[in-house]
Amino acid sequence: MMTFTGLVKSGGVFVVKGKDGSEKQLISFTAVDALGNTFSCQMWPDDQQHAQLLQLIGSLRRQRIQFEIAGYTVRLRKFQDGRTAPQINFIVTNVTQPDPTQAALASGLFFSGTVKTGNVFDLNTKNGPSKLISLTAIDELGNAWPCQMWPDDPQHAQLVPVIASARRQSVGFEVVSYALRMRQFQDGRPDQPQVNFTVSRVSLPGLNVQVA
Numbered sequence: 741m742m743t744f745t746g747l748v749k750s751g752g753v754f755v756v757k758g759k760d761g762s763e764k765q766l767i768s769f770t771a772v773d774a775l776g777n778t779f780s781c782q783m784w785p786d787d788q789q790h791a792q793l794l795q796l797i798g799s800l801r802r803q804r805i806q807f808e809i810a811g812y813t814v815r816l817r818k819f820q821d822g823r824t825a826p827q828i829n830f831i832v833t834n835v836t837q838p839d840p841t842q843a844a845l846a847s848g849l850f851f852s853g854t855v856k857t858g859n860v861f862d863l864n865t866k867n868g869p870s871k872l873i874s875l876t877a878i879d880e881l882g883n884a885w886p887c888q889m890w891p892d893d894p895q896h897a898q899l900v901p902v903i904a905s906a907r908r909q910s911v912g913f914e915v916v917s918y919a920l921r922m923r924q925f926q927d928g929r930p931d932q933p934q935v936n937f938t939v940s941r942v943s944l945p946g947l948n949v950q951v952a
Contacts, residue, residue, distance in 0.1 A: 774847035826920035826933035858903035
């Protein structure tokens with residue numbers, strides 16, 4: 741499960757036309773965490789909370805919010821001026837507002853699930869050879885989260901020797917940023933938009949990796 745706690749930056753409702761000519765009301769809002777990362781979020785009419793949030797979203801600016809991410813889509817967006825750029829949208833559910841009288845919870849994007857694959861790749865940096873940790877995590881809905889940890893993370897040295905053994909292990913981590921890019925394939929396939937999540941504070945209980 742991927743869960744978010746933070747603030748609503750802006751939000752509204754948009755009418756989206758389907759291929760069959762039907763119209764749907766799409767709830768769209770941008771959430772921001774304590775590190776300044778922004779998350780473009782959507783809720784579609786098939787969510788059981790849609791009717792309730794439809795009435796509230798316009799008044800949630802600068803309000804604390806929590807939600808779960810049910811899925812995400814990465815696509816190549818075309819702008820009116822002809823530019824194209826990768827874009828990610830997060831499909832959210834179970835949206836709540838924390839009690840304002842209670843102490844604020846830690847702001848950020850937090851994951852709990854299972855490691856599908858993990859590996860280490862050699863890097864050539866300006867400070868010499870190093871290692872990039874790469875792992876794919878799976879949540880309970882089957883969403884795949886491609887993750888990376890870079891050498892500047894204080895936990896990096898601890899994870900390098902164990903990440904290849906983490907397959908099928910329970911994992912928890914915090915997302916500290918994400919990057920969108922166009923991935924180039926060597927087999928001639930067309931370039932595809934791709935997201936990578938940079939993670940920190942990784943916990944792998946089965947391998948005795950705990951967050952301090």
